Amino acid sequence: MAIDIRPELQDSLLRVTSRPCHHFAMGVFWTPLRHPPPVRLSVTVPFPTMAIASLGDLSALPTEIVLAICSAMDVTSLFRFRQVNRRARAIVSDMSQYREIAIFAIETLHALLFTRMGSHFNFTQFYDAFRAMECQVCGLFGHLLFLPNLQRCCWKCLRSARTHQQLHVVALADLAKFYPLSEDDLGRILPVVHAAPGIYSEHREIVNEPKKLVSLSDAMRTLGKLGFDPQSFLQRDTNYYTTGCMATTAFPYHDRATGTIEHGTLCRGCDVALNNGSIGAEARLNRAYTTKQFLEHFQSCPEAQNIWRDSREGTIPFENLNVAQTLRSIPWGW
Amino acid sequence: MAANQTLRLQNMLNPESRVFEVDRVAAEHSTVIRTILEHFDESYLAENAIPILIDVSDDALAKVCEWVTHWKDLPKAADVVADYSKQGGTHGTANKAEETEEEGTENDVIDSPWNVVFFSGVDAKMLYEILITANYLDIKPLCNLCCEFIATIIRDKPIEEVCNILCIDMEFTITPEQGAAIRDKIIRDYYR
Numbered sequence: 001m002a003i004d005i006r007p008e009l010q011d012s013l014l015r016v017t018s019r020p021c022h023h024f025a026m027g028v029f030w031t032p033l034r035h036p037p038p039v040r041l042s043v044t045v046p047f048p049t050m051a052i053a054s055l056g057d058l059s060a061l062p063t064e065i066v067l068a069i070c071s072a073m074d075v076t077s078l079f080r081f082r083q084v085n086r087r088a089r090a091i092v093s094d095m096s097q098y099r100e101i102a103i104f105a106i107e108t109l110h111a112l113l114f115t116r117m118g119s120h121f122n123f124t125q126f127y128d129a130f131r132a133m134e135c136q137v138c139g140l141f142g143h144l145l146f147l148p149n150l151q152r153c154c155w156k157c158l159r160s161a162r163t164h165q166q167l168h169v170v171a172l173a174d175l176a177k178f179y180p181l182s183e184d185d186l187g188r189i190l191p192v193v194h195a196a197p198g199i200y201s202e203h204r205e206i207v208n209e210p211k212k213l214v215s216l217s218d219a220m221r222t223l224g225k226l227g228f229d230p231q232s233f234l235q236r237d238t239n240y241y242t243t244g245c246m247a248t249t250a251f252p253y254h255d256r257a258t259g260t261i262e263h264g265t266l267c268r269g270c271d272v273a274l275n276n277g278s279i280g281a282e283a284r285l286n287r288a289y290t291t292k293q294f295l296e297h298f299q300s301c302p303e304a305q306n307i308w309r310d311s312r313e314g315t316i317p318f319e320n321l322n323v324a325q326t327l328r329s330i331p332w333g334w
Numbered sequence: 335m336a337a338n339q340t341l342r343l344q345n346m347l348n349p350e351s352r353v354f355e356v357d358r359v360a361a362e363h364s365t366v367i368r369t370i371l372e373h374f375d376e377s378y379l380a381e382n383a384i385p386i387l388i389d390v391s392d393d394a395l396a397k398v399c400e401w402v403t404h405w406k407d408l409p410k411a412a413d414v415v416a417d418y419s420k421q422g423g424t425h426g427t428a429n430k431a432e433e434t435e436e437e438g439t440e441n442d443v444i445d446s447p448w449n450v451v452f453f454s455g456v457d458a459k460m461l462y463e464i465l466i467t468a469n470y471l472d473i474k475p476l477c478n479l480c481c482e483f484i485a486t487i488i489r490d491k492p493i494e495e496v497c498n499i500l501c502i503d504m505e506f507t508i509t510p511e512q513g514a515a516i517r518d519k520i521i522r523d524y525y526r
């Protein structure tokens with residue numbers, strides 16, 4: 001049943017029937033530090049003062065060539081190059097790709113630099129991942145970034161990582177125990193995510209020590225090339241989920257057409273559906289939507305439409321509805 | 335069109351410049367030379383050298399000629415855009431297997447051991463001259479290659495070292511203590 005939503009009611013519709021994806025609730029890598037205005041500003045814009053110093057050897061090249069060199073650099077080097085002097089800072093800050101990422105995905109940039117994955121990917125690759133919208137596993141909207149191979153993915157695919165080998169992550173220490181190679185040796189041949197200690201996964205698993213993680217498929221490919229047997233390692237039964245969360249971070253999507261930034265929205269109606277035991281509710285649960293996708297989904301989600309009707313078109317806040325009381329008592333509710 | 339015709343290139347800004355002889359197939363890597371070929375008579379080209387109006391040394395020009403001659407069988411950037419669908423093994427004989435996919439070819443060019451040898455004898459000044467020439471003549475693959483190469487030079491280096499390598503003036507006007515003070519202030523103001 002289609003419900004006609006006037007454009008001015010869209011905001012309250014989203015407020016009542018959807019909930020945002022919280023990094024904390026998903027339990028992926030994120031830093032509780034918000035990025036305060038001075039930090040944001042210093043990452044995004046050049047200094048207001050004139051750039052006096054030259055770029056040395058590079059000043060012989062036209063600016064578009066310097067920009068081409070910049071996009072060929074890896075993320076960490078680019079970030080460092082930006083700190084060289086005021087002119088470098090101005091040039092890098094003026095790169096449209098850099099600016100877009102610094103404004104809209106500063107947390108992801110932070111995570112990439114923090115986990116030391118920045119030196120493994122060049123900036124163009126990072127930007128391409130940012131421009132893409134789909135989860136590389138299921139093709140639906142992806143709101144997370146799988147750091148070991150810089151792929152967009154979604155929470156659903158990450159949670160069911162057991163079945164998606166591409167999103168498996170394994171501790172370097174485990175690999176070193178299994179194969180006759182030291183951690184340092186492995187670190188040289190594989191891109192290593194230096195994950196921080198913290199609370200991960202929605203089961204709130206506490207990880208006390210920093211961990212070195214590598215992508216399982218990467219590791220198996222490289223070790224296979226070196227003449228080791230990857231199959232024997234794969235036969236062990238391991239829980240890849242927590243380590244997977246440690247190597248994944250939130251990755252907003254910038255919708256250029258509308259100019260909005262999409263962090264992903266979940267449908268409250270689908271939570272209710274699972275609570276009621278509706279058929280197919282499992283499949284719908286925890287699917288993230290963009291705002292536009294959510295408005296389309298709303299038209300086909302009877303439970304979300306019920307919530308909307310109960311709230312008298314958004315005049316009653318969701319917290320005061322009966323259905324909110326029911327959802328509060330179950331673990332997957334907010 | 336005579337495929338194995340030889341073209342002559344000369345740097346007109348430098349009166350003592352030598353004349354470079356390049357196969358037409360190789361020279362077509364350059365979009366600029368392609369355009370010139372389309373607009374000039376065959377008879378004119380037989381008598382006169384194609385002028386290059388950019389201030390670079392003969393050595394750099396020689397290097398560029400060496401590069402295009404080695405990769406003359408590579409699909410040309412302009413062709414790839416023109417008939418993307420027909421792309422695949424129509425141009426070259428050497429790397430037929432690799433030419434079936436455009437991306438594959440690109441990567442092969444970048445990773446090719448021949449390029450490593452090509453760049454190993456090149457110093458920084460020459461590298462910039464090659465890059466300027468490649469940019470002037472609009473030879474996309476060589477341009478990208480040079481950019482990649484310069485990017486790898488400063489890869490994983492601390493800021494001070496980057497400055498040394500590229501002869502960049504350091505412009506830091508604050509001492510480490512002042513930097514630490516600013517950082518502390520931000521932490522005090524926003525995180526507590």
